[in-house]
Each structure stands twice: as C-alpha cells, then as structure tokens.
Amino acid sequence: MGFLDKILGAVTGSAGTAAANGLTREQAQLLKQAFEPLEKAGKELPQKGTAFLVDGTQETVLLDLQAAKSFEPGQLLGAPGRLRWGFSNHQNKALEKIGNQSLEQRGRFYASVDAGAPALDVLVRLGKLLAAADGGQSLEHPGAPVPDWLQYLINDAVFASFSKSSSGNAAERDLAKHRPAWNVHLIAALLAHEGLDPHVALQEVFERKGLDSWYHDRLDGLVEAPAVADYMRSQRDAAEALPAKLSAAGRVLLARRIGKDKALLNDFAPLFLRLAIDGSKTVRAEATPHLEGIAEAQRLELLGQLLKDGDTTQRTQAAELLARLPGDAARALLAVAAGTETSKAVQQAIRSAMSRLDAAGDAGELELPEPPAWQPFEDIPLGEEAVQLLIANRIELLEKNRVAAEAEIEENKASKQTYRYKWRQDNYAAHKKLTDEDMRVAVRVLNGQGSKNDQNRAKNGQLQQVVGFGNRLQSMPGFGMPHLIRWLAVSRHWTSFWFDDGFSQVARPPARGLGRPARAGRAAQALRHADRRCGAHRALPVLEPGHSGRGVAGRPRVAFLRGAPRVHRRRPGPCRAAKAGRPPDPARPERHAAHAGGLSDRAGTLAAAGYGTGARRRQDAPRGRAEGTVDAARHRPARGRVARRHQERGAHRGRQLAG
Structure with missing residues (x-):
C-alpha cells in the first residue's frame, strides 16, 4: 500500500478497502471507469457495480443487471464473452464507442494484475458481474466444464478486451508480453478459490469442441505459455489423464503443444505415443510428425508395449508406426505380436506392416537404369504463314465478337433490369482496334525478335485471345517450347503458366512417355534450359517434382508430369x-x-x-x-x-x- 493510498484511505476509507482486497488505487479506478457505461441501463448500476467489485458489497447488483436486460448492459460493456472479432455496432455508433471505452479500461486492469499475488476475490466477482450483465448473449464456450462466470472472465481477459485491430492478430495478443498473470496457474487458483477441481484448468486451456475451427487460435496465448509445461510437470497425474477428457479438437492442440516442445515431448513420451495412435485421424496426423523427437529405443519400447497391452485401435496403429522404424528391431516386435494376437483386424495390420518392411528392404537393392540424355528443344523462327494464320484468327474472332455484341444489345432490350451490360460490346470494340500489324508484332515476340514496344503491345488482352484462339498456332509444325515461353513471359500477368492452354498443347506430348520421377526431372531440366535460352527465366519459374508452387521443398501442389505426385480426388460433383x-x-x-x-x-x-x-x-x-x-x-x-x-x-x- 503506497503513501498516497494511505492518505486517501485515511480521508475516504475507500482506498483502504481496495488495498485489503489486493487492489491498488489505480486498479480500483480502472474498474470504476470500466463500468460507468452501465449508467445507461440504470442510474445506480455503476456505483453498485464498483462497490460489488471493490468491497464485495451490493450483491443485489447482479439481480439488477439481469432485470435491465432490455437495455443490453452486455453491449454497454463491449460484449465480454466474444471469441471472434472486435466489438462493433454499425447501427449504433454511440453504443460502440461506449463499449470500446469499457473494454479499454478493463484491458488495462487485466494487464495490471500481479502474477504473484492476484486479487482472486475481485477477479471472481468481476467474472460474475460480466456474466450477469451480458446474460449469455455473447458468451462463446470452448467446451471445458467450467462455470460461465469463469469463461466470461477468461474470454474477456485473453481476447475480448484487446483492441479491435488486434482481435485477429495473435502477435498483438501476446499474453506473456502484455498480460503475464493470465495463464493456467491463475485459472487453477480461481477454480480452487471457489472450491472447484483445479485440474480442470488444463481442460480449459486445450478444449475447443464448442468453437468453430476458425477460432481455435483465440485462446492460444494460454496454450503457448511456458506455464503450461510447468503445470503439466507439477501435476503429472492430471496431465496423463487429460487426453481421455478432451475432444478430438482438444487432443490436436495437446499434441501440437507437446510436439513442438522437445523437452516436454520427452517428459511425456508415453502420453504422446498414445496421441500418435489415437482413434482420431486428425490427432494422429498432428502427432506423428513429432515422433522423431523421441529417442528411437524409447519409441520401440513404448510401441511394443502398446502393441501388447493396448486396445484394438491402439494395437492396430502401433503396428502401423512400427513399420516406419528400422526393419530388424521392428520386425522382431511384430513377429512376437503376430504369434499371440487374436484380433483379425490387428493381425491384418501386423501382416501389412511386415510386408512394408520387406518391401522397403527389397527397394534398397534395386538399381534403376540411367535416364536417357535429353535433347534441347528446337527453335525454328515462325514465318509469314504464322502471320497469315493469326490474321485469319483475328477475322474469325472479330466476327464472333460482333455476333456476341449484337446478342448482348438484344438481351438488354428484352431485359426488365435497369442495368445494361456492355462488356461484350466493349470487347468487340477493343477487337476492332487490332490490325494486321499487331499480328506481325506477336510473331516477332514469339521469335524473340520483338522490341520493348512490341512486348508492351503483346500484353493486349485481345491480341492474346487471337494468338491462343483454337490452339491453331500451337498446332503448327514449327511451333515449339521456346516460342511458348517467350509468349508466356510477356503475356501472363502472374507467375504461374501451368494453366495456359498453349502450354498444355505443347508440353503434353513430351510428357506422354515419361513415367518415372527420374525422367520427370529430365523433362523439367529441358524445360528450364529452354526457359533460360529464351530469356524468360525470371518471369517463368520452372517447378521440379518435389517442390511446391512457392518453391519450397515438399509435396508439390502442381506437378510437371503424371506419375510424379499422387493426385487426390474427391467424390464427383460440381462445386x-x-x-x-x-x-x-x-x-x-x-x-x-x-x-x-x-x-x-x-x-x-x-x-x-x-x-x-x-x-x-x-x-x-x-x-x-x-x-x-x-x-x-x-x-x-x-x-x-x-x-x-x-x-x-x-x-x-x-x-x-x-x-
């Protein structure tokens, strides 16, 4: 208690009461300002609310707030139960301003809470006051078995009371930096203070079954805090029992949190192995990549134990994971299990795992033949016949656009709508501006003889339609990959060329006889060579198998050849x-x-x-x-x-x- 607090306490007595409850004078003032907007719902509500928070008196304010539901006191406080976006009210900007002012004051209060000695009585009363004011209107419950007042308090402190601009930005909602007291230890202390099971705090941190997946990150500040690891180590029994109490969404977060912390991963290796063989595919997918962080000998021992003593699902998944480990040790465990296993499903999984180990051993002995040498693409300049073909394309396409424009005019006349479409007419007007000289410009660009001005003219959308019309130019005997690369480097307005019909027409035939990844690499090498010869390598990156569309090694989103990646299909049906x-x-x-x-x-x-x-x-x-x-x-x-x-x-x- 500071000197100024003592003076004010001697004069008014209020500061002394606040200090007795673990509050400083500044914190009491922040709470008073945060609940001043309640005056619009009842003249005495702000004073009663402040007295209830600071002194623990005026408990009837909770009933008064429930009775004032028609005034929407929760909106006056900025909808404290939110876990989605920032608070806004487009129909009532004055109300939005008042609510954001209350949120700002509460945010300052939450930031001032002392991690070493939090005012638990005040925090409990604050949660109950928020719950009474909002009446569940904005509450979004992640799904842990905690009372509503506690969920209101957590939502408000961890998400809702941050500024609107930071509501969707996790970096700006960094609890460790801005509100260090708000972690699993504080949640456990609040539960224990009210006579509830403190171990439910872990469920509150990880459970997400009540939220849409888009908003699972709203409480990530609690998950990522180092306090979670400390609490799990200090309450090991509660941590070991946690997966059975969580939904699949909660187990995914638990697997992610343990997997990214190598020390925590090794401390809870048995628990993590259970997550890796979980009955939920999403949980397994999250946990499996992190198994490498566990020592191989320990993995073998734990998987062997699960293969022996686990339930049917666990034994099946344990056999699957053993197939990914070194052959001899894993084979021995599988062979022992095969002799004692009675479940047909598990027996099948064991046989499949042993077959995979055998196949992996045989694959190492195979010798692939050397790929054939590749020949650079021929670069034959296009002549006058290409110009005449483009002129014919232009005339035919112009006529089609004329018919389309006239049809649009007639449709506008027959339409009852006030809006009149003009884009077909505009397209026709733009096509009429093309001349035979533009076709010669296109051929010069295709041959690599175009000037800077020619390249700028080739960016015309109508000219591009003429060049690609019917893929006739691409079907000419002399047209090859160098011409296509030069054209795409100039005409494409984005980096990817995979979706161009001309590329499809020219690139497909060489790919027909290339079925193995080694040959696919040769084809990509040839394409890259032609790309550089044409001077377009900065505009058209060539993707090789095993690389994504962003140039990052991994599973390709776009593949050069069929057979290189595995294409995943969904059930037929239009989007x-x-x-x-x-x-x-x-x-x-x-x-x-x-x-x-x-x-x-x-x-x-x-x-x-x-x-x-x-x-x-x-x-x-x-x-x-x-x-x-x-x-x-x-x-x-x-x-x-x-x-x-x-x-x-x-x-x-x-x-x-x-x-």
Missing part, C-alpha cells in the same frame, strides 16, 4: 460456384472447371495442364475444356456437349480478362 451458375474466377479458371468435373484442386491443376490423373472410373475423369483439347484421363479430344460447354466457359474467361 458451389458451378451449381450457382456463377462465372469462373479469371485468375483461377482451372479451379472452377476442375470442380465442375468433380476433381480436387490438385487433380484439376494436372487436368488443366493436359496430364492424366490416373483416374480409372469415367466419372472421376477430368472433362475436356474446349473442342480439340485433350481429355487428360482418356487421352482423346473432347467432343459433344462437354466440349461446347467448356468452349463457352473459355470464351467467357477470355472476355473477363479482356474486360
């Missing part, structure tokens, strides 16, 4: 955009087309590049995109209604890009 009839995204056209054919993004990417997906069933196969294009799964031109539909979609995409 929501296709069902609603919405036009495709011009920046991501392959997603809409692929989803309309029932493919995942990765399968659609391969289909858009013209490669097979390994689909065996007709309904799983990607569909052709336009007349004359290649059906990637069946390796034949698409025909009929599918071809017409995708041709119309391609034309629509071109018009969007032109607009």
Whole structure:
C-alpha cells in the first residue's frame, strides 16, 4: 500500500478497502471507469457495480443487471464473452464507442494484475458481474466444464478486451508480453478459490469442441505459455489423464503443444505415443510428425508395449508406426505380436506392416537404369504463314465478337433490369482496334525478335485471345517450347503458366512417355534450359517434382508430369460456384472447371495442364475444356456437349480478362 493510498484511505476509507482486497488505487479506478457505461441501463448500476467489485458489497447488483436486460448492459460493456472479432455496432455508433471505452479500461486492469499475488476475490466477482450483465448473449464456450462466470472472465481477459485491430492478430495478443498473470496457474487458483477441481484448468486451456475451427487460435496465448509445461510437470497425474477428457479438437492442440516442445515431448513420451495412435485421424496426423523427437529405443519400447497391452485401435496403429522404424528391431516386435494376437483386424495390420518392411528392404537393392540424355528443344523462327494464320484468327474472332455484341444489345432490350451490360460490346470494340500489324508484332515476340514496344503491345488482352484462339498456332509444325515461353513471359500477368492452354498443347506430348520421377526431372531440366535460352527465366519459374508452387521443398501442389505426385480426388460433383451458375474466377479458371468435373484442386491443376490423373472410373475423369483439347484421363479430344460447354466457359474467361 503506497503513501498516497494511505492518505486517501485515511480521508475516504475507500482506498483502504481496495488495498485489503489486493487492489491498488489505480486498479480500483480502472474498474470504476470500466463500468460507468452501465449508467445507461440504470442510474445506480455503476456505483453498485464498483462497490460489488471493490468491497464485495451490493450483491443485489447482479439481480439488477439481469432485470435491465432490455437495455443490453452486455453491449454497454463491449460484449465480454466474444471469441471472434472486435466489438462493433454499425447501427449504433454511440453504443460502440461506449463499449470500446469499457473494454479499454478493463484491458488495462487485466494487464495490471500481479502474477504473484492476484486479487482472486475481485477477479471472481468481476467474472460474475460480466456474466450477469451480458446474460449469455455473447458468451462463446470452448467446451471445458467450467462455470460461465469463469469463461466470461477468461474470454474477456485473453481476447475480448484487446483492441479491435488486434482481435485477429495473435502477435498483438501476446499474453506473456502484455498480460503475464493470465495463464493456467491463475485459472487453477480461481477454480480452487471457489472450491472447484483445479485440474480442470488444463481442460480449459486445450478444449475447443464448442468453437468453430476458425477460432481455435483465440485462446492460444494460454496454450503457448511456458506455464503450461510447468503445470503439466507439477501435476503429472492430471496431465496423463487429460487426453481421455478432451475432444478430438482438444487432443490436436495437446499434441501440437507437446510436439513442438522437445523437452516436454520427452517428459511425456508415453502420453504422446498414445496421441500418435489415437482413434482420431486428425490427432494422429498432428502427432506423428513429432515422433522423431523421441529417442528411437524409447519409441520401440513404448510401441511394443502398446502393441501388447493396448486396445484394438491402439494395437492396430502401433503396428502401423512400427513399420516406419528400422526393419530388424521392428520386425522382431511384430513377429512376437503376430504369434499371440487374436484380433483379425490387428493381425491384418501386423501382416501389412511386415510386408512394408520387406518391401522397403527389397527397394534398397534395386538399381534403376540411367535416364536417357535429353535433347534441347528446337527453335525454328515462325514465318509469314504464322502471320497469315493469326490474321485469319483475328477475322474469325472479330466476327464472333460482333455476333456476341449484337446478342448482348438484344438481351438488354428484352431485359426488365435497369442495368445494361456492355462488356461484350466493349470487347468487340477493343477487337476492332487490332490490325494486321499487331499480328506481325506477336510473331516477332514469339521469335524473340520483338522490341520493348512490341512486348508492351503483346500484353493486349485481345491480341492474346487471337494468338491462343483454337490452339491453331500451337498446332503448327514449327511451333515449339521456346516460342511458348517467350509468349508466356510477356503475356501472363502472374507467375504461374501451368494453366495456359498453349502450354498444355505443347508440353503434353513430351510428357506422354515419361513415367518415372527420374525422367520427370529430365523433362523439367529441358524445360528450364529452354526457359533460360529464351530469356524468360525470371518471369517463368520452372517447378521440379518435389517442390511446391512457392518453391519450397515438399509435396508439390502442381506437378510437371503424371506419375510424379499422387493426385487426390474427391467424390464427383460440381462445386458451389458451378451449381450457382456463377462465372469462373479469371485468375483461377482451372479451379472452377476442375470442380465442375468433380476433381480436387490438385487433380484439376494436372487436368488443366493436359496430364492424366490416373483416374480409372469415367466419372472421376477430368472433362475436356474446349473442342480439340485433350481429355487428360482418356487421352482423346473432347467432343459433344462437354466440349461446347467448356468452349463457352473459355470464351467467357477470355472476355473477363479482356474486360
């Protein structure tokens, strides 16, 4: 108790009461200011609320707040139970301002709480006051068995009372930096203070079953705090029993927290192994990558014990994990288990694991043949016949756009809507500006002879439509990869070229005979060589198998060849955009087309590049995109209604890009 507090206590007596409850004068003032907005719900509510918090008197304020529900006192306090976004009220900006002022004062109070000697009585009363004021209107409960008043207090201190700008930014909500007292120890102390089980604090930290997955990170400050590791070590029995009390969402967080802390991982290796063989696939997927942090000998011992004494699910998953360990030691454990196992499901898992170990041993003895030498792509300059072909394309495309523009005019006349569409008319007007000289500019750019001005003219969207029209230019005998790379380096407005129809037409034939990863690497090497020869290597990065679209080693999101990655498919069926009839995204056209054919993004990417997906069933196969294009799964031109539909979609995409 400071000297000033003593003086004020002698004069008013209030400071002495606050100090007796573990509050400083500044903290008492912050609480008083935080609840001043309650005056709009009742003239005496702020005074009663402050007296209840600081002195523990005026308990009837809780009933008064419940009776004032029509005034929405929870909104006056900024909706303290939130775990989503910042507090706002677009219909009542004055109310939003008042609520944010209350949140700001409470935020300062939470930051001032002493980690060594928190005012538990005051914090309990604060939680109960928030619960009475809001009446559950904004409360979002993660799912742990804690009373509502405690959940209100935690939500308010850990998330809601931070500023609106930091509500979605975890870095700005760093509890260890801004509010160090708020951790699992404080939650356990509050539970014990009210006669509840303090070990429920661990459930409060990790449980997320009551929240949408998008908001699971809102309480990450509690999860990431070093205090969690200290509490788990000091309460080992409670920590060992924790997985059985958590939902799958909570176990995922627990596996993530233990797995990223190597010291904690080795301290709780048996618990973590149970998470790695959990019945939930998401929990296993989170835990398995961290198993390498446990010593191999300890892993073998623990997995062998689970294979012997675990339930059916645990024994099955233990056999699966043993197949990933060195052959001799794992084989011995599996062989012993195979002789005593009675469950058919586990027996099958053991046989499968032993087969994988045998296959891994045989694979090391195989010798692959040397890949054949690759030949650089030929670079034959395009001549006058290419110019005449583009001129013919321009005339034909101009006529099609004229018909489309006239149809749009008639549709506008017949439409009852006030808005009149003009983009087909604008596209036609832009096409009329093209001349035969523009076609010669395009050929010069394709041959690598274009000037800077030529390259700028080649960025014209209508000219790009003429060059790519019907893939006729790409079908010419002299057209090759160097021409395509030069054109894509100039015409593409984003880095990826996998979705270009011209690339599909030119790149697919060399890929047809390349089935092994070694050959795929050769093909990528050849493409990179041509890329550099054409001077486009800075604009068009060439992806090699085993690298993602961002250049990071790992599972590829885009593959150069079929056979290199494993393409994951989903059940056939159009996406929501296709069902609603919405036009495709011009920046991501392959997603809409692929989803309309029932493919995942990765399968659609391969289909858009013209490669097979390994689909065996007709309904799983990607569909052709336009007349004359290649059906990637069946390796034949698409025909009929599918071809017409995708041709119309391609034309629509071109018009969007032109607009």
